[in-house]
Amino acid sequence: MDNGTHATVFIADDDDHTRSAIEKTVRSIGLRAEAFSSIDTLIDRAGDQPGCIILDLRDHTLAAFATLEKRGCQLPVIVVTGQYDVATTVQVMRAGALNVLGRPLNDQALIDDVHRAIVHDRAQRRRTAEIRELQQRYFRLTRREREVMALVSAGGSNRRVGTTLGIAERTVKAHRAQVVQKMKAASLVDLIHMARDLAGASAARRKKPITPAGLQTVTPSPGTTVGARAVTPRPERLRP
Numbered sequence: 001m002d003n004g005t006h007a008t009v010f011i012a013d014d015d016d017h018t019r020s021a022i023e024k025t026v027r028s029i030g031l032r033a034e035a036f037s038s039i040d041t042l043i044d045r046a047g048d049q050p051g052c053i054i055l056d057l058r059d060h061t062l063a064a065f066a067t068l069e070k071r072g073c074q075l076p077v078i079v080v081t082g083q084y085d086v087a088t089t090v091q092v093m094r095a096g097a098l099n100v101l102g103r104p105l106n107d108q109a110l111i112d113d114v115h116r117a118i119v120h121d122r123a124q125r126r127r128t129a130e131i132r133e134l135q136q137r138y139f140r141l142t143r144r145e146r147e148v149m150a151l152v153s154a155g156g157s158n159r160r161v162g163t164t165l166g167i168a169e170r171t172v173k174a175h176r177a178q179v180v181q182k183m184k185a186a187s188l189v190d191l192i193h194m195a196r197d198l199a200g201a202s203a204a205r206r207k208k209p210i211t212p213a214g215l216q217t218v219t220p221s222p223g224t225t226v227g228a229r230a231v232t233p234r235p236e237r238l239r240p
Helices: 016-028 039-046 061-070 088-096 107-137 143-153 158-165 170-185 188-206
Strands: 009-014 033-037 050-056 078-083 099-102
Touching: 009 039, 009 078, 016 033, 016 050, 016 107, 033 039, 039 050, 039 061, 050 061, 050 107, 061 078, 061 088, 061 099, 078 088, 078 107, 088 099, 088 170, 099 107, 107 170, 107 188, 143 170, 158 170, 170 188
Parallel strands: 009 033, 009 050, 050 078, 078 099
Antiparallel strands: none
């Protein structure tokens, strides 16, 4: 199990006794803990440090999720509440909580959730780093290589890609080899996964529909068709 050596558990609860009890439980398993009497103070302090957040449920707790997102803080959140019912739990989980714990708190349940939250945070950070690396590789591709990557990732053969782009099949093969090398793809399947990951990251940021190829569609020469369908106009290019 991840011991969370470099993680910090940020706690916000306006009740001194509860706040102190949670902090004591967290520290008892060797984790760093910082406790605050208000969510706003916690948000100002947490920033982008690794770890997780424990919040007491109050009327303004749901608004805190929006504030966390706005400030770029993606730490997993555990909510503690005395109003433990289905409606409240669903509402808080939809807002982004990793889990909801009812009072009186079970120390072991809290510890288990904290460990799970820290593991989740670390996995998320690794994933973010991987996507950032993919984006950097993608930036190194030429425009033509990006077009080839999009069409190949969508399942197009070298011949079909050549027809779509109006270039020779051997030229497609050369571009494809460059794409595989620059993206450090181990196989075509690996390249397809990369395209999907890049598209997912772009869509999450822009919150707009993405193309099936994951990157960009390509506008062929006038009158060119792919199979029995005309190729759709190209939308904005991917901006990782």
